[in-house]
Amino acid sequence: MSVLIFVELDNGSIKKTSLEAVTYGAEVAKATGTTATALAIGTSDASELAKAGAYGAAKVLHANATELANENAMAYASVLAAAIQQENSEVVILPKSGLCDAMSARAAAKLGASVVSGVTDLPDLSNGFKVKRSIFTGKAFANVEVKGAVKILGIKKNAVEAVAGSGTAEVVVFSPSLVGGDFVAKVISQEKASGELSLTEADIIVSGGRGMKGPDNWQPLLDLAHALGAATGCSKPVSDLDWRPHHEHIGQTGIKVAPNLYIACGISGAIQHLAGVNSSKVIVAINKDPEAPFFKAADYGIVGDVFDILPRLTKAVLDTK
Structure with missing residues (x-):
């Protein structure tokens, strides 16, 4: 069993918010006596993905099929669900983003998992599994008890500080089976602002x-x-x-x-x-x-x-x- 963390890529590099998610997941793994495994989907070098080890991931699953080159929430959700099942993960961590929100909802439906978005603190494990989340656009907080066998958490930016250590992660090719239904919606093209800092990543x-x-x-x-x-x-x-x-x-x-x-x-x-x-x-x-x-x-x-x-x-x- 391991804590599974999805990491988003931007031009092959791991996003800062995803490194925060890896740090968070590694802390959860430490608290639960398990290991942290990251999942990356899309084109990237193994040397870049191995950097997740510096933030606490022991292993990175890399799904890099041609049909996964563009961000497709339906297909990515199926890959996420397959990774959860392969790793027998009870806790799944994703950074809070539009893509991750869509993925987590679909993966939860596939697996009957519990989903909590906008998580701001590490879970309280003293009596069950409870997390604190931001609500009402950040004006209040709610303490939520998560009872599902699989718990999917969307981590708000700056919930933890991503501080690099010295470790590296083992990168393993991950090739789950995908069906035609995963590609009912197809990404025809993407237009991204170039030469600019991303608002969601900027400090x-x-x-x-x-x-x-x-x-x-x-x-x-x-x-x-x-x-x-x-x-x-x-x-x-x-x-x-x-x-x-x-x-x-x-x-x-x-x-x-x-x-x-x-x-x-x-x-x-x-x-x-x-x-x-x-x-x-x-x-x-x-x-x-x-x-x-x-x-x-x-x-x-x-x-x-x-x-x-x-x-x-x-x-x-x-x-x-």
Whole structure:
């Protein structure tokens, strides 16, 4: 028996959120006296997958069939279910993401497993199996007792810190049987933003709202993001107006993020936007309106014109390098 952890790949590399999931799974394995096994699906080098060992995985199952090259939630769920059965895994860990949410739901239906998403802490094993999860877009927490024979947990970003050790994992080819029904839905093509940091993976995000006053005024924000090594985001009105690409839209109906630092520039702080950012560890709001709602949610606030504040922040960052 082992704890099974699914790791997402991005251009063949293990995502940061997946390394956090491996760290979490290794801790669960230690607490339950078992081992941690990772599952990777898609194209990647064995040397890259072996890095999961530095975060606690003893073995990595690698499913790399041609038909699995594109992310297909139905097929990936079948691979996940097959790995759970092969490894006789009672606890399954996935990072919280759109792909993993779809996979975990389908795999749970196949196996009659219990699913808990948005898990924020290691399980309490003192009396059964209980986990703490984030609810109401991060405004509250629920303690959930998980009773299924197979327990599938979706781990929220930053639930644990991924710290690399010195180990390496054994990489084993995994070739489960797949049926035609797994490919009823086919991925015809994928369009991914290139040359940019992923919002879901970024440790720092600099985001702008209508206070930026137009699509031609974004350079001060981009300069700060570049200086910080940050990803860029925006509010829904900005993406609706086509000031910024829609894949940068952060909020309840866009991407939900959980960086270590979120800097909101000229964003008023509507509840729909806050729902997408309130899992951030530190929030800084910059707005010339001292009554802007964002200041109530922010850890730090700067009252002032973004076009005055942003160049000063950029200079301060560059002066420290």
